[in-house]
Amino acid sequence: MYKIAKHLAWLSLWRRKSRSIMVILMIALSLSGLLAIQGLYDGMITHMINTTIRSDSGEISLYTKEYRLHKSLAYKLSPVSKIEEKLSKIKEIISHSVRLQQEGLIATAHKSLGANIKGISLEKERDFGNFDTFITQGDYSFGKHKKEALIGATLAKKLHLDIGSRVVFTAQDADAEINAISFRISGIFKTGNPALDEYTVFVSMEKISTFLNLKESATQIALRIQNTEQIKQVQKKLQTMLPELEILRWDELYPLLIQMQEMMQIFNLASYMIVFIVAALGIFGVMLVSVLERLREFSIMLAIGTPYKMVRNQILLEATFLGLIGFMVGALLGWIILLYMSTWGVDLRSFEAGLETFGLNAILIADIQYYYFVQAFFAVFFATLLSVIWPLRILKKIKAIQVIQGKML
Amino acid sequence: MKLNHITKTFYPDSPKEVKALTDINLTFNKGEFTTLSGESGSGKTTLLNIIGGLDSATSGQIFLDDEEISAYSEKKMAKLRLQEIGFIFQAYNLIHVLTVRENIGFIMKLLKFEDKEIESRILELASILQIENILEKLPGEISGGQQQRVAVARAVASRPKLILADEPTANLDSKNSERLMDMLRTLNEKEHVTVIFASHDKYVLEQSKRIIVLDDGVVIEDR
Numbered sequence: 219m220y221k222i223a224k225h226l227a228w229l230s231l232w233r234r235k236s237r238s239i240m241v242i243l244m245i246a247l248s249l250s251g252l253l254a255i256q257g258l259y260d261g262m263i264t265h266m267i268n269t270t271i272r273s274d275s276g277e278i279s280l281y282t283k284e285y286r287l288h289k290s291l292a293y294k295l296s297p298v299s300k301i302e303e304k305l306s307k308i309k310e311i312i313s314h315s316v317r318l319q320q321e322g323l324i325a326t327a328h329k330s331l332g333a334n335i336k337g338i339s340l341e342k343e344r345d346f347g348n349f350d351t352f353i354t355q356g357d358y359s360f361g362k363h364k365k366e367a368l369i370g371a372t373l374a375k376k377l378h379l380d381i382g383s384r385v386v387f388t389a390q391d392a393d394a395e396i397n398a399i400s401f402r403i404s405g406i407f408k409t410g411n412p413a414l415d416e417y418t419v420f421v422s423m424e425k426i427s428t429f430l431n432l433k434e435s436a437t438q439i440a441l442r443i444q445n446t447e448q449i450k451q452v453q454k455k456l457q458t459m460l461p462e463l464e465i466l467r468w469d470e471l472y473p474l475l476i477q478m479q480e481m482m483q484i485f486n487l488a489s490y491m492i493v494f495i496v497a498a499l500g501i502f503g504v505m506l507v508s509v510l511e512r513l514r515e516f517s518i519m520l521a522i523g524t525p526y527k528m529v530r531n532q533i534l535l536e537a538t539f540l541g542l543i544g545f546m547v548g549a550l551l552g553w554i555i556l557l558y559m560s561t562w563g564v565d566l567r568s569f570e571a572g573l574e575t576f577g578l579n580a581i582l583i584a585d586i587q588y589y590y591f592v593q594a595f596f597a598v599f600f601a602t603l604l605s606v607i608w609p610l611r612i613l614k615k616i617k618a619i620q621v622i623q624g625k626m627l
Numbered sequence: 628m629k630l631n632h633i634t635k636t637f638y639p640d641s642p643k644e645v646k647a648l649t650d651i652n653l654t655f656n657k658g659e660f661t662t663l664s665g666e667s668g669s670g671k672t673t674l675l676n677i678i679g680g681l682d683s684a685t686s687g688q689i690f691l692d693d694e695e696i697s698a699y700s701e702k703k704m705a706k707l708r709l710q711e712i713g714f715i716f717q718a719y720n721l722i723h724v725l726t727v728r729e730n731i732g733f734i735m736k737l738l739k740f741e742d743k744e745i746e747s748r749i750l751e752l753a754s755i756l757q758i759e760n761i762l763e764k765l766p767g768e769i770s771g772g773q774q775q776r777v778a779v780a781r782a783v784a785s786r787p788k789l790i791l792a793d794e795p796t797a798n799l800d801s802k803n804s805e806r807l808m809d810m811l812r813t814l815n816e817k818e819h820v821t822v823i824f825a826s827h828d829k830y831v832l833e834q835s836k837r838i839i840v841l842d843d844g845v846v847i848e849d850r
């Protein structure tokens with residue numbers, strides 16, 4: 219019985235070829251578009267999270283409890299070697315970076331702006347998050363005598379700085395004395411993280427330690443963790459090992475990223491609603507028309523004793539075929555687009571100015587997740603089921619003999 | 628088959644009330660070849676539909692082999708129609724996505740006959756009804772007369788006890804009508820299937836062994 223229904227459904231579908239193909243394309247195109255957009259947005263978020271982790275927070279960062287509130291050197295991490303020794307005992311930590319930061323004033327001959335000066339080790343940062351890849355101009359170097367600095371692209375632009383320009387940085391040292399130090403710009407970086415690009419100058423750890431009159435001190439120690447699943451567990455471990463410190467995950471330091479991720483999820487959900495509606499309306503239209511125009515044929519079938527169940531299955535299967543083929547074509551198309559966008563990326567250079575504020579690079583790499591296709595499948599599947607309810611109701615209500623004799627419709 | 632005091636009223640208790648059938652008592656024996664005759668509006672179609680369980684009587688009973696089928700549920704009735712009754716309607720009887728061959732075998736397939744048996748039955752009927760050369764065609768590709776013959780083949784294929792045909796010749800020219808009737812006659816004689824027609828076609832009446840004349844929902848003649 220099921221076989222006959224399947225046979226009939228399949229034949230009926232291809233009897234009205236152009237109509238079927240239209241619905242299939244409708245579903246396929248909206249679905250592939252959705253998959254592409256979803257992958258792109260996820261890629262965008264993943265990219266932003268990644269650069270933030272690589273350039274600043276790591277998966278976990280250590281501060282003293284008061285530092286983030288007061289941003290004062292009084293609340294420094296010290297001695298660093300003691301903390302490092304403890305960190306070395308946790309094998310999940312694959313890399314760490316020690317940073318010393320102070321707020322101050324950066325000045326050229328013409329202009330001065332508030333900025334942060336941050337002492338780092340170039341080798342450590344390269345190991346930590348490939349910071350060298352963020353350099354857009356000049357070199358990833360502090361020069362022979364460590365008297366050169368890296369500067370954020372936006373800050374450089376505001377101060378009209380080029381490679382080789384000289385700047386003076388003024389700040390309070392650990393003893394509350396105001397000191398000034400001058401640097402030559404060796405490189406300009408762009409991370410997409412506004413806190414760095416707009417306000418930060420990187421200099422060598424040695425130089426800033428002398429400048430601030432500190433030894434073995436840091437304001438932040440950022441950690442890279444091997445696996446995402448280990449982050450929380452490492453955080454817990456650190457909290458018991460170093461109870462006097464504040465141990466924060468990247469998502470606690472940058473809650474905005476999580477908010478954006480959640481927003482994207484809502485956005486994706488809305489997109490699924492659209493695909494759902496497109497699929498449901500498309501299949502509904504085709505099924506309604508094709509049931510109505512075959513009402514006589516169905517009536518004859520019912521009159522000669524065909525069980526209602528078989529006719530119902532035939533209609534259900536016709537709709538299912540439409541939905542399934544639409545899904546398969548759409549998923550394949552979407553997968554090809556996603557594959558392209560995840561290997562070659564999408565060149566957003568023309569929108570760059572606008573997207574930069576979100577911390578995006580010119581080339582966006584899309585994500586591909588297995589669950590996109592599962593979600594899409596269920597959206598189309600339920601749309602299919604929903605779309606045949608009404609046509610089936612019509613069929614259930616008719617009196618076969620009246621249709622055959624032309625007394626109905 | 629026995630009809631007991633069958634009455635059919637459309638729109639009962641309303642100003643539009645139509646008494647289509649009044650107190651019909653009839654018995655049909657196995658192997659009969661009967662035609663219901665009468666003027667237009669006399670109730671032929673209504674009676675045939677009630678016999679076939681496509682419509683229900685307002686009152687009265689129908690017995691088939693001592694079973695009261697007028698009390699059957701819709702689902703049980705559908706099963707009975709599938710197993711025991713072959714229908715031929717006035718026109719457009721066929722499923723248009725299936726070939727002539729598949730149309731003839733449709734009911735046998737539903738009844739789960741074996742493929743081999745279905746195939747031999749199709750060939751047998753195709754030869755009697757002279758439709759061997761159109762077996763692979765779709766209904767839309769053959770003439771009205773051919774379509775009606777295919778419908779006959781489908782109706783008799785599973786050897787039902789009863790064949791009901793409502794003006795099967797109405798859309799055919801006289802030559803095709805005669806051909807169809809001759810073939811049904813042959814099947815009736817060969818396979819002893821009971822046939823009931825509703826028709827006012829002269830040739831159909833000539834071929835019938837028994838003629839029941841209705842007038843305004845009442846049997847006025849039975850010969």
Ligand SMILES: Nc1ncnc2c1ncn2[C@@H]1O[C@H](COP(=O)(O)OP(=O)(O)OP(=O)(O)O)[C@@H](O)[C@H]1O
Nearest residue numbers: 625637645646647666667668669670671672673674
């Ligand atoms: N579905 C219906 N609703 C209301 N009245 C109906 C219905 N079907 C038939 N009738 C009425 O019942 C009576 C008998 O109709 P029926 O169709 O049985 O006649 P008939 O003998 O088959 O006529 P014809 O030779 O024209 O086909 C007529 O008066 C008709 O108007």
Ligand SMILES: [Mg+2]
Nearest residue numbers: 671672673825
């Ligand atoms: Mg009639």
